[in-house]
Amino acid sequence: MSTSLNSKFVEISHLVKEYPNPYGEDFRVIENFNLNIKQGEFISLIGHSGCGKSTVLTMLAGLNEISDGGIIVGDKEIDGPGPDRAVVFQAPCLMPWMTAYQNVMLGVKNVYPHATKSVQKQIVEHSLSIVGLSDAMKKLPNEMSGGMQQRVGIARAIALKPKMLLLDEPFGRLDSLTRMELQDVIINILAEENLTAMIVTHDVDEAVFMADRCVMMSNGPKAGVGEIMEINFPRPRNRQDVFNDPMFFRYREHLLAFLEQRSHIKGKTRLHNHEDLIGYLSSEDLKSLEAQYQD
Amino acid sequence: MKNPLSYIKYPLLKAIDISGLTFLGPVVRLCYGEEPSVQMKKIGQWIFIPIIFIILFLFVWGIASEKIQTKSGALPNPTKTLQAYDSINTFAKREKLKKEAYEAHGEQREKLLTKAQERLAEIIPQAQAATELVTQEKANQKVKLASQIAPIKEEYKTSKRAFTESQKQRQTQLDHTSKKLHIGNEEQYQSFIQSVKEHQSQTETEKSTLRSIKIKIKEIENSSSKKVEKALQLQTIMAEEQQFLKKQIDQLTRDNKSLKVESEQLKIEENFTALTQVTGKEALKKAQSIVKTETRLEKTKASNYAKPSTLWFQVRRSILCVFTGFLLGSLIAIPIGILCGLSSTFMAAMTPFVAIFKPVSPIVWLPITLIIASGLIPDPDQNPLMKFLWGLPGELGEFKINPAFIASAATVALCSLWATLANTALGVASIDKDHLNVARVLKLGFWSRLFKIIIPSALPLIFAGLRISLGVGWMVLIAAELLSSSEGIGKFVWDQFNNGASDSFAKMIVVVFVVGVIGLILDRIMIIFQRMVSFEGSAATI
Numbered sequence: 022m023s024t025s026l027n028s029k030f031v032e033i034s035h036l037v038k039e040y041p042n043p044y045g046e047d048f049r050v051i052e053n054f055n056l057n058i059k060q061g062e063f064i065s066l067i068g069h070s071g072c073g074k075s076t077v078l079t080m081l082a083g084l085n086e087i088s089d090g091g092i093i094v095g096d097k098e099i100d101g102p103g104p105d106r107a108v109v110f111q112a113p114c115l116m117p118w119m120t121a122y123q124n125v126m127l128g129v130k131n132v133y134p135h136a137t138k139s140v141q142k143q144i145v146e147h148s149l150s151i152v153g154l155s156d157a158m159k160k161l162p163n164e165m166s167g168g169m170q171q172r173v174g175i176a177r178a179i180a181l182k183p184k185m186l187l188l189d190e191p192f193g194r195l196d197s198l199t200r201m202e203l204q205d206v207i208i209n210i211l212a213e214e215n216l217t218a219m220i221v222t223h224d225v226d227e228a229v230f231m232a233d234r235c236v237m238m239s240n241g242p243k244a245g246v247g248e249i250m251e252i253n254f255p256r257p258r259n260r261q262d263v264f265n266d267p268m269f270f271r272y273r274e275h276l277l278a279f280l281e282q283r284s285h286i287k288g289k290t291r292l293h294n295h296e297d298l299i300g301y302l303s304s305e306d307l308k309s310l311e312a313q314y315q316d
Numbered sequence: 317m318k319n320p321l322s323y324i325k326y327p328l329l330k331a332i333d334i335s336g337l338t339f340l341g342p343v344v345r346l347c348y349g350e351e352p353s354v355q356m357k358k359i360g361q362w363i364f365i366p367i368i369f370i371i372l373f374l375f376v377w378g379i380a381s382e383k384i385q386t387k388s389g390a391l392p393n394p395t396k397t398l399q400a401y402d403s404i405n406t407f408a409k410r411e412k413l414k415k416e417a418y419e420a421h422g423e424q425r426e427k428l429l430t431k432a433q434e435r436l437a438e439i440i441p442q443a444q445a446a447t448e449l450v451t452q453e454k455a456n457q458k459v460k461l462a463s464q465i466a467p468i469k470e471e472y473k474t475s476k477r478a479f480t481e482s483q484k485q486r487q488t489q490l491d492h493t494s495k496k497l498h499i500g501n502e503e504q505y506q507s508f509i510q511s512v513k514e515h516q517s518q519t520e521t522e523k524s525t526l527r528s529i530k531i532k533i534k535e536i537e538n539s540s541s542k543k544v545e546k547a548l549q550l551q552t553i554m555a556e557e558q559q560f561l562k563k564q565i566d567q568l569t570r571d572n573k574s575l576k577v578e579s580e581q582l583k584i585e586e587n588f589t590a591l592t593q594v595t596g597k598e599a600l601k602k603a604q605s606i607v608k609t610e611t612r613l614e615k616t617k618a619s620n621y622a623k624p625s626t627l628w629f630q631v632r633r634s635i636l637c638v639f640t641g642f643l644l645g646s647l648i649a650i651p652i653g654i655l656c657g658l659s660s661t662f663m664a665a666m667t668p669f670v671a672i673f674k675p676v677s678p679i680v681w682l683p684i685t686l687i688i689a690s691g692l693i694p695d696p697d698q699n700p701l702m703k704f705l706w707g708l709p710g711e712l713g714e715f716k717i718n719p720a721f722i723a724s725a726a727t728v729a730l731c732s733l734w735a736t737l738a739n740t741a742l743g744v745a746s747i748d749k750d751h752l753n754v755a756r757v758l759k760l761g762f763w764s765r766l767f768k769i770i771i772p773s774a775l776p777l778i779f780a781g782l783r784i785s786l787g788v789g790w791m792v793l794i795a796a797e798l799l800s801s802s803e804g805i806g807k808f809v810w811d812q813f814n815n816g817a818s819d820s821f822a823k824m825i826v827v828v829f830v831v832g833v834i835g836l837i838l839d840r841i842m843i844i845f846q847r848m849v850s851f852e853g854s855a856a857t858i
């Protein structure tokens with residue numbers, strides 16, 4: 022019973038996002054997007070620019086209105102944003118007039134209004150130390166680097182003790198070294214807190230390295246889930262082990278091939294695991310695949 | 317690192333940056349030996365060039381003031397203006413001394429009295445000497461001018477004689493012609509009219525020639541020499557000091573508070589001893605007189621020196637007035653601005669009012685606010701609020717806040733609140749969407765969203781608005797005071813305008829600079845506040 026419940030911790034069904042078009046039919050960005058997420062699972066969402074990845078994530082966060090369909094998180098249909106689904110935005114979005122500590126405290130005070138001051142303080146300090154900012158709590162955002170600011174953003178999110186962590190291209194604006202550091206920070210946090218998480222990314226390596234399942238979106242408009250690929254590296258993950266594993270390159274190739282060859286195929290979702298990765302297809306195989314899945 | 321001064325370099329530069337005195341930055345950097353050539357160039361640009369232009373301005377002003385003659389004398393030149401500034405200060409100083417004299421008692425009073433008397437004894441012969449000098453210089457001047465005027469007078473006499481002669485001649489000529497006219501001969505008559513015309517225009521030119529010579533003589537007579545002017549100035553200074561000393565002595569003797577109190581107390585005692593000796597009607601009369609003296613005594617004890625307002629007192633009162641109005645305006649503008657920024661419906665409701673009331677001039681608001689203020693407080697002497705304000709300790713009580721003050725402050729508020737309102741609305745409406753999204757994810761309630769996110773992020777723009785408002789308010793206030801006769805800088809200008817003393821015009825020019833400098837200081841203060849609430853990337857970082 023519990024496993025079946027857990028396997029559908031998040032249930033996204035027939036999700037639609039449409040924008041009004043005064044000269045014709047409403048413009049559908051997302052159509053028939055279906056996805057179930059297990060508790061503690063890490064999903065990476067990848068697709069071409071503009072296909073609606075961030076739209077799905079912001080709808081899950083409750084920041085974007087759902088046009089049709091529904092999202093259930095932990096037995097409850099979502100209705101607007103809430104601290105159970107913490108978001109780390111692409112820009113750090115810190116309040117420039119508050120220190121790192123105050124920025125994190127802003128949410129903590131609101132989510133734990135009845136906790137004593139010292140407990141609130143403990144929570145803030147703990148979450149800042151997790152992201153490695155114990156020494157920079159009194160700093161203002163403009164005194165910190167982009168990477169440090171994003172760490173504060175992560176600390177603010179996890180301080181809420183959310184059920185889900187939603188990462189909207191969180192490292193898109195950072196250099197690759199900082200990005201790797203922060204990926205490790207996130208992976209360590211998830212290992213400790215057993216959080217369910219979703220990351221929207223453009224980075225193929227990131228999508229494979231971080232996630233348990235990689236959800237590949239078909240092209241918009243009317244984007245949906247094209248393929249889902251299971252990634253079965255053991256957790257907690259070690260960067261070197263993963264990058265040295267020959268499977269890493271096969272996952273990567275499958276993903277790249279999807280983006281280049283198969284992202285236009287819409288209709289039924291195709292499932293893949295480490296045993297049936299397909300990589301690049303010959304043109305005949307591609308045609309038969311199109312014939313099989315295109316509606 | 318070795319030099320301890322090096323530690324304060326950056327804090328110093330930061331302070332300069334925050335205070336907006338950026339022209340000092342290069343000086344500090346130069347003192348620390350940072351890129352001397354670059355700093356010298358900046359110093360040249362931001363310090364020397366302005367100084368050169370100020371000198372140039374003073375020069376042009378000096379020249380222009382000689383050319384511009386008005387009914388109230390020439391436009392005061394920089395020196396005269398400086399003298400007027402001095403005289404304003406002297407007046408203020410003397411009023412302070414008089415006040416001290418009024419309140420002095422006991423030994424101190426005697427000390428001051430001997431000092432004043434000594435000085436007076438010293439100054440009387442000096443003043444006499446000055447007066448003599450003036451008469452002498454004037455006589456000298458007259459002699460000197462007489463030699464200049466004599467030839468012109470001679471010229472005047474000869475030309476006048478010549479003109480009368482020629483006029484007579486022309487007259488007889490015309491008489492002669494008129495007798496020879498043939499009746500009916502139109503041509504002849506026409507030419508006769510022509511000659512009459514010529515005669516008249518000739519007479520006119522002769523008259524104007526004489527007039528211009530007369531003017532020339534007057535000009536020379538009136539032209540004052542530098543010596544006479546100097547002597548007159550000295551005389552005025554002496555006379556003023558003499559008058560001041562006499563008044564001071566009055567305050568130390570006849571009008572002195574402690575002496576008055578003493579004499580009244582003595583009178584009461586005397587009357588009381590007299591009272592105890594009599595009965596009946598006589599007694600009643602004496603008792604009444606004692607009671608009367610007692611009330612007068614109480615009044616004297618509570619009285620203050622009736623100090624006429626000095627410019628600096630008026631300046632302080634104006635500053636209080638502008639801040640009262642500014643505060644009032646901001647208390648209205650900021651909440652309404654926030655509501656406008658939060659709700660487009662409220663904004664739509666407010667737009668017509670803003671659009672209509674914003675362009676209204678202070679000159680229109682003032683009479684309205686004045687009527688309302690004096691309607692609400694018809695009798696300031698009996699009004700509890702006024703009584704409370706007048707009873708406040710120190711200068712606050714001395715300001716004697718009255719309906720005119722309230723009307724001026726209200727006018728300032730009505731004219732200055734618009735900039736704050738518009739900027740607050742803009743600041744609140746243009747808050748970063750990301751910040752609002754964060755607030756939504758954190759599920760912040762309305763109040764914590766307002767106070768933790770919306771207002772802090774709008775603060776830089778709000779303060780930019782407040783800065784404009786204070787500037788507008790300061791401009792409006794002077795006009796409002798001028799009209800409402802509320803004691804303040806505006807009233808000072810108005811008094812000078814009506815006064816017509818020899819240095820009134822110069823005093824008005826002094827006020828120009830006083831108002832300008834105070835406005836500048838107010839602006840700087842607001843800039844500092846604005847810098848303090850600004851953050852990286854905020855809309856209003858200057």
